[in-house]
Amino acid sequence: MQGPSWISDENSWPTWTPQVKQETLLLTTTDDNEKMNPCVLNGISKIIDISRFSSLKKLLRVTCYVFKFVNLCKSKRPYNLRKYARHGKYITKDEIDRATRTWITDIQNGKFSSEKEQLVNPSKDKNLPLVRQLRLFIDTEGVIRCAGRIHNSQLDDSAKFPVLLPKKNQFTDLIILNAHLQMLHSGAGQTITQIRQSYWIPSIRQCVNHIVQKCVKCRKVTGKAFPQQISPPLPKDRVTIRFRLRQLVLISLDHYSLKIMDLLQNRIFAYSHVLVFVPYT
Ligand SMILES: [Zn+2]
Numbered sequence: 001m002q003g004p005s006w007i008s009d010e011n012s013w014p015t016w017t018p019q020v021k022q023e024t025l026l027l028t029t030t031d032d033n034e035k036m037n038p039c040v041l042n043g044i045s046k047i048i049d050i051s052r053f054s055s056l057k058k059l060l061r062v063t064c065y066v067f068k069f070v071n072l073c074k075s076k077r078p079y080n081l082r083k084y085a086r087h088g089k090y091i092t093k094d095e096i097d098r099a100t101r102t103w104i105t106d107i108q109n110g111k112f113s114s115e116k117e118q119l120v121n122p123s124k125d126k127n128l129p130l131v132r133q134l135r136l137f138i139d140t141e142g143v144i145r146c147a148g149r150i151h152n153s154q155l156d157d158s159a160k161f162p163v164l165l166p167k168k169n170q171f172t173d174l175i176i177l178n179a180h181l182q183m184l185h186s187g188a189g190q191t192i193t194q195i196r197q198s199y200w201i202p203s204i205r206q207c208v209n210h211i212v213q214k215c216v217k218c219r220k221v222t223g224k225a226f227p228q229q230i231s232p233p234l235p236k237d238r239v240t241i242r243f244r245l246r247q248l249v250l251i252s253l254d255h256y257s258l259k260i261m262d263l264l265q266n267r268i269f270a271y272s273h274v275l276v277f278v279p280y281t
Contacts, residue, residue: 044063044066044106047066048062048066050103053174054174055177056174056175060100061091061096063099064098068095104165105142105143107165107166111169112130112144112166114128116138116144119136120138134148139161143163144163146163146164148160156197158197158198159198162197162198164200165201167202167206173211175201176201176207176208177211179191180212185215185217187212188205191208191212192204192208195208252278253276254275255273256274257272258274259271260272
């Protein structure tokens with residue numbers, strides 16, 4: 001094989017120098033024990049398009065990988081690719097919880113901005129009904145929760161103070177679908193019970209019914225059987241006398257007979273005849 005003339009002479013090869021600005025180089029770390037500050041991204045919905053996800057787990061895992069990337073970019077030490085490939089690809093529960101809180105905070109900032117403003121700056125003039133009825137408050141992580149009236153019960157704190165989520169929201173739909181899958185495709189009642197262990201969604205039964213009705217596996221089990229279709233009337237040629245006469249002109253005729261023997265007396269004591277008419281339709 002022969003290539004172009006300049007390919008055998010390395011000195012004549014073209015050169016390329018990447019134009020990379022010094023301040024755009026990523027500074028990363030080799031120390032796995034270094035404690036990175038938790039990544040906080042305001043407006044995660046502007047970075048990740050939630051409408052492209054149909055699974056809550058996948059959404060949270062992708063969010064965790066985005067956090068990892070941002071943390072690596074913000075780190076100030078050189079970065080060892082081999083160590084990251086060994087340890088950095090795993091996602092811990094704390095990272096999943098952090099991603100969940102980020103999404104909840106982002107959605108609450110968008111849907112309950114006025115409620116959050118009232119909670120941050122309470123005033124006597126402004127008293128929103130949702131804040132008053134659900135006794136909303138902001139926890140230490142900036143998440144709006146409902147106080148309710150079951151403080152003294154023995155439930156978990158997440159059930160006593162559930163997180164407020166809006167209805168008709170993509171993230172809320174993913175939460176409902178995830179609870180429905182956790183309950184192994186149970187009905188709306190069990191799904192609502194599972195969701196209320198952690199979340200409070202206004203008009204929750206309507207939202208859950210909307211999701212459960214769209215579940216393909218549930219539709220296969222609970223859906224009605226395909227009804228028997230009503231047969232249309234026979235065509236005219238098949239029900240008129242003219243058709244019968246015409247068809248009987250062309251038939252196949254076959255005949256065969258059987259002899260039934262009496263083995264004791266060795267004689268024929270009966271005959272059986274079969275005559276077959278096959279009209280051509
Ligand atoms: Zn289902």
